[in-house]
Amino acid sequence: MSRLGWTLEQRAGVKWFFMLGSIAAVFGLILGIALVAMGNTGGWALVAIAVVTWSAGYVTLKNIRKSQP
Template identity: 45%
Template sequence: MGRLGQSVEQQAKVRMSYVMSSVAFGVLLISGIALGVMGNPAGWILCVVAVALWSGLHLTLKYTRQAQP
């Protein structure tokens, strides 16, 4: 997940940040689904925002890793 030239510690930090953001995504998604099921339309909006943010992070890390030789 790290770029060429990054130390092992920096690569570990990127991996840990990715894991923590994935956990936060899960919490937001579960919260949004719970709110949506209870009848609050903002819950579904929260789900869409969470998916968009996590997808952006995932794609950024994926293409950054692939761009390195």
């Protein structure tokens, strides 16, 4: 039995949460860069966390979208 595609409401929810995650990643990047500029080395960790989590979400959604009919 083949899998059905996402409903319109599910796609809208995914787009909303991805946009929210993207905004959070941008704020994380800005904060991380500001911390690095002030001399706090923990800013690099924040930048890395923001980039890795956003990238993982993007790749996951891209793969799920490809597998949908």
